Amino acid sequence: MCTLVRRIKVHHMRASAMADDVRLGVGLNVRRCRLAAGLTQASLAERMGVDRSYVSGLERGHRNPTVLTLWHLAEVLNVRVRDLVDGL
């Protein structure tokens, strides 16, 4: 495979791996704050007005939430938005 194509492929693989890390980082922060607030995934979902599967997917790093969703989560979890992007 020519070097340029290989380099592009490696670049995309790295970018995709970084994106996975970012989503998982947010998920782990949400989980940590949820447990600290003494909430189950179901009770957090209910307060957010979303399905439990959304919270479960978010915590497993399968979602790419917007800043408004992060702000709503922070309000419900009684934390700052920066707590949900800690470490990113």
Next chain:
Amino acid sequence: MCTLVRRIKVHHMRASAMADDVRLGVGLNVRRCRLAAGLTQASLAERMGVDRSYVSGLERGHRNPTVLTLWHLAEVLNVRVRDLVDGL
């Protein structure tokens, strides 16, 4: 107008006003970090691979970026994601 309907209307107006504040807060943070990095909107847009109008709309509070977009902005601006959600 019956009290319940009025209360629902007031609730939605407040939620919408809060959403505007969150988007504008992110926009002002992006602008502050962009200027600190000595970049124009055009050069930031080019490094992000987006149109200049996206950066302009983001800084005016008209966008609702995802956490991956915030992460990409932070990488280009050489700041932390939490710097872009400061104050929220």
